[in-house]
Amino acid sequence: MSLRSSLAYFVFRGASGALAVLTVSVFARLLGPQGYAHWTLAVVLSGFIAGVLVQPIHSALARFLPRPGGEAIVGTLGRLLLVAASAVVVVALLLSAVAPSWLPGGVVILALSLGLSQAVFDFSAQHCSSTLQARRYGRLYLCKAIIALAAGGTALWCGLGAAGAVAGTCAGFLGATLVFGRTAWREVVRGRFDGAALPELRAYALPVMFALLTGAVLQWGDRLVLAANVAPGRLGAYSAAGDLAQQGFGLLFSAFHLAWFPRLVALWESNPAALQAQVNRYAQLSLVVMVPAALGFALVARDLASVLLGAAFSGDAAQVMPWLALAALLGGVRAYLFDLPLHLSQRMAVQSMIAGGCAVLGVSLNLLLVPHFGIVAAAAVAVLAQACGCIASYLVGRRTLSPKWxxxxxxxxxxxxxxxxxxxxxxxxxxxxxxxxxxxxxxxxxxxxxxxxxxxxxxxxxxxxxxxx
Known part of the structure; x- marks a missing residue:
């Protein structure tokens, strides 16, 4: 894998990340802290009710499409995605019936719309990545970012609140898929359902589903605990700070992973002798990007909060930004470096146990500390939980394949x-x-x-x- 190919992903994801940061800024300023809290809860719930059921299909596409003869799997996975979408609707309806009192009315429906539109988009994006279509992948993300910013900003300007932000974001997902993501869905229509592939897909996807569930708890559990224990304005400030960290450099972290993972899968399957050198190269490039992005974000946290979010957010957001930047860095190291051997060797049950342990630790500490210490405690717990995940993943994965610098x-x-x-x-x-x-x-x-x-x-x-x- 060449440095030039990695830089292509870096440039595209960098531009998309810049637009995503601008979107966070526009949404935060137009929604205000309380409105942003409403938007945050829609995003969080979409991660649970859609991501957990749908993302295993995308992970399977990433794992099995790059291997020799993997093209035939697209039709099967596309049809499974439609089945999963039906399950998402049922889960959302059940959740709306038992929603707690601190959850704003209608937020589950917003989450459902957001999750399903993102599922359609992510399937196309993963197909582009797995087939090494870097330029199409970049155009897909740029188109999504532009439409979401324009449509969401316009809806908010018209006073539509969190519902307008969700509608604009859904328009971005679906519009970009229609323009640049048709290839994957064309293959789904033309392909056929292969029932013989189900045992292998199930063996891989079920542990991934559990891993994603625990990962969602690890990533979003703090928002739910905060929603039940702090004022909506403080939740909005904390969430905006976390979104800036994730959108600001989280997308960059994933850029190299998306550029390299299909090739690493192919080497794992066909040329294991050459794999270690490529993993070392991948780790080298990732380090060059991850460290300055996270450190730079932490160093200018107060300026970012003031300039991008405005005075209503700046105090609380600047207080937690450095912690959330460190948590995002540790999460990126675990997900894109130390978890790599577990994905290649399909040891997803082990990865699920690690994510589950970190999620239990994070939620337990948040339930204990957040009622007394608020958003600062949630940010510190995020760092601790991600650090524990890094250590555990490295210790387990190094027996199979370990990145070296x-x-x-x-x-x-x-x-x-x-x-x-x-x-x-x-x-x-x-x-x-x-x-x-x-x-x-x-x-x-x-x-x-x-x-x-x-x-x-x-x-x-x-x-x-x-x-x-």
Whole structure:
């Protein structure tokens, strides 16, 4: 897998991430903290009632489509997705009948709409990724981001509240699929249902379903505990801070994973001898992106809260942003690096146990601490739970396949991060100008160090591009 291919995903996901951050900013400013809390609960519930039932199908597509002869699986998985969508509707109706008093009315229906439209989009996106269509994948995400921002922002401007934000986001998912994601669904229509593949799919997908359920608890459980214990405005501020962290660099973390995972699956199936070198290269590139993204976010947290979210959010959001940035970094390391051997070897039951343990730990500590210490406790618990997941996943997965970094790469990334932090911290003013200057200086400092050290072959690539090599 070439560095150029990874950079293509990085550029597309970077642009999509920038638009997603802008969307969070627009939605937060137009909704306000209480309205954003309503939007957050719709997103959280969509992650539970749709993601848990639908995402295992997407994971199976990612795992089985890249292997030789895997094209035939698309029709089967597409039909299973339609069955899962029907189950989602039933679950949503049951949930709406037993919803607790602190859950706003109508939020389950909003979650259902959001979850089903995202399921359609994600199937197309996963198909593009698994078939190495990087440009189509990028266009799909960019189109979704543009439509969601325009439609959602317009609906909010017209005073439609959280329902308008959901409607705009659904329009983004479905519109982008219609424009750039038709190939996957065309293959579903033309393909056939292969019942013989069900035992293998079931053996892989059921543990994934449990893993996703526990992962959803780990990722979103704090929002539900906060909804029941703090004022909606504080939940909105906490959620906006977490969304900025996830949309700001969570998408970048997944970019390299999406670029490399199909090739790693193919090597696992056909050429295990070459696999370790490719995993090491993948880990090297991921490290180069993950560390500065998370550190930079934490360093400019107060400026980000003020500029992007506004005064109504800035106090609470800035307080938890550095913690949530660290939690997102640890979650990315676990999901995209240390869980990789478990996915390749299809040891999903083990991965589910790790995620389940972290989820139980996180929810238990949140139930104990949030009523007394509020959003700060939730942010600290997120860091602790993700750290435990990293350690457990690494210890288990290293017996199968373990990413390795050269000391030179680790030193170069550390030196670049230190240079970035030094320059960012010496900028004496904030606001839009201060934030822009900090981001620019930090990026220049980090980039200069890692390019000079030729980390991940960046210096060689730059010299080749300008004709000096």
């Amino acid at each position: 050269a000391s030179k790469d680790l030193l170069a990334v550390a030196a670049g991060a230190a240079a970035m932090a030094l320059l960012v911290l010496v900028v004496p003013f904030g606001g839009v100008m201060g934030l822009g200057l900090k981001v620019l200086l930090g990026a220049i400092a980090y980039g200069t160090v890692v390019v000079a050290a030729d980390t991940a072959g960046l210096r060689s690539l730059v010299l080749a591009r300008i004709g000096l090599r």
